[in-house]
Every structure is written in structure tokens, then in C-alpha cells.
Amino acid sequence: MSVIKKNLERINDRIYRAARKVGRDPDEVRLVAVSKRIGFELVNEAFSHGQRLFGENYLQEAVDKISLLDPGIKWHFIGHLQSNKVALAAGAFDMIETVDRLKVARALDRHMQEKRSTLSVLVQVNIGREPQKSGVLPEDARELLQNLAELKNIQVRGLMVMPPYLPDPEAVRPYFKQTRELALSLQDMGFFADEKPALSMGMSGDYEVAIEEGATLVRVGTAVFGRRD
Numbered sequence: 530m531s532v533i534k535k536n537l538e539r540i541n542d543r544i545y546r547a548a549r550k551v552g553r554d555p556d557e558v559r560l561v562a563v564s565k566r567i568g569f570e571l572v573n574e575a576f577s578h579g580q581r582l583f584g585e586n587y588l589q590e591a592v593d594k595i596s597l598l599d600p601g602i603k604w605h606f607i608g609h610l611q612s613n614k615v616a617l618a619a620g621a622f623d624m625i626e627t628v629d630r631l632k633v634a635r636a637l638d639r640h641m642q643e644k645r646s647t648l649s650v651l652v653q654v655n656i657g658r659e660p661q662k663s664g665v666l667p668e669d670a671r672e673l674l675q676n677l678a679e680l681k682n683i684q685v686r687g688l689m690v691m692p693p694y695l696p697d698p699e700a701v702r703p704y705f706k707q708t709r710e711l712a713l714s715l716q717d718m719g720f721f722a723d724e725k726p727a728l729s730m731g732m733s734g735d736y737e738v739a740i741e742e743g744a745t746l747v748r749v750g751t752a753v754f755g756r757r758d
């Protein structure tokens with residue numbers, strides 16, 4: 530049996546069980562298969578085994594890959610976005626998970642306005658306050674969301690985080706918890722498009738803990754496709 534098929538089955542099973550463990554509906558959690566630096570043949574294989582949502586970090590690599598694959602696939606951008614590249618990103622992706630500053634958001638909004646359309650985004654928060662990482666600082670999230678609320682052609686659906694890398698997933702749990710609490714307080718201020726904010730958190734090593742703490746999108750690469758070169 531294909532390794533990718535087996536991996537997807539195992540991950541989907543673990544997603545189901547992690548959700549049930551804390552009394553959540555497993556259908557609230559979606560697997561974003563992270564396919565950065567993975568060739569389109571393997572992405573297509575995952576698609577053939579039922580995976581319909583993928584995440585990519587590098588814009589040009591993603592655009593090339595997307596053009597070769599089934600148009601029914603949904604793509605999330607999870608890399609660092611520059612404001613001079615928003616047209617390329619908006620044309621290829623169904624969601625930008627990494628909006629972390631007003632300049633990029635305004636450029637996206639202007640582009641979508643020209644296209645008379647809207648785009649779903651998440652706000653990336655630097656929940657661990659790590660200097661080398663992207664994301665708005667937690668204490669600045671409210672002001673950013675206040676400004677985003679005025680941009681009518683982007684819809685803010687929730688938050689995305691990449692907490693500090695720690696080998697023990699239990700050590701990451703407090704960051705997931707803080708993210709959920711932050712999202713709920715921002716939700717109370719009416720900053721999100723939906724009744725329940727999306728929470729993109731959890732990767733290969735810690736997605737089950739993230740689900741226990743409320744993740745609705747888990748971004749899993751290595752556990753789906755194996756180690757990247």
C-alpha cells in the first residue's frame with residue numbers, strides 16, 4: 530500500500546480521536562497537507578487518496594505546482610507574503626494564512642477590490658514572541674484587526690500561529706491555549722467574519738495537542754510526505 534495513503538489514514542484517524550477525546554466534532558478540524566518542496570507527483574498521489582487541501586510556503590514554487598494539479602484542490606498560503614506579490618498569491622490561493630501587517634493586507638484588499646471579489650485570510654500571531662519569526666505580537670493583534678475590519682475585500686477568518694519548536698508537544702500546549710484565548714477575546718470584539726474563529730495551529734509533532742486546544746486547521750507536512758530534503 531502507498532506510504533502516503535497509509536500516512537493520511539493514520540493522521541485522519543488521530544485527528545478524529547484527538548477531537549473526540551475533548552468532546553469536539555471531528556468535522557471541525559481540517560488537515561492542511563503541507564507540500565512545500567514536495568514534487569507535484571506526490572501531491573497528486575495525496576489528492577488521489579482523497580486529500581483536498583494543501584499548504585505551500587514559497588509562492589513561485591506553489592504557482593508552478595498548482596497549475597499542474599487538479600483545479601478542485603484548495604490551497605492555503607502559509608509562507609511569508611510580500612506586498613508586491615499579492616496579485617500572484619490571490620490568484621492562486623483560497624486562503625492566505627499569514628497576514629501579519631497592514632501593508633500586505635491593504636495591498637490584498639486593493640487587488641481583490643479590482644477583481645470585485647473577496648479573499649479569506651488569517652492573521653499570523655507570533656505567539657512565542659520569537660524575534661526571528663513572522664507574525665504580529667499578541668498585544669498588537671487587536672490594533673491590527675481593528676484596521677483590517679475596514680478592508681471590505683478581505684475576510685478575516687481567524688488566527689494562525691507557529692509556536693516555538695519544542696520536542697515535547699506537551700510543552701507547546703500553553704501556546705495553543707493562549708492562541709485560543711486570544712482568538713476568543715478578539716471574537717468578542719467582533720473582528721472575525723464567522724461565528725467561530727478558525728485556528729490554524731499544530732504541525733507533524735504536535736497536531737493532536739493543538740486539536741485538544743481548539744485547532745480547526747492543522748498544517749502537517751512531514752507526517753504526510755516524509756522528511757523533506
Ligand SMILES: *Cc1c(COP(=O)(O)O)cnc(C)c1O
Binds near residue numbers: 607752
Ligand atoms: C513546514 C511548515 C509546516 C509543516 O511542518 P511539518 O513539521 O513538516 O509538519 C507547517 N506550517 C508551516 C508554516 C510550515 O512552514
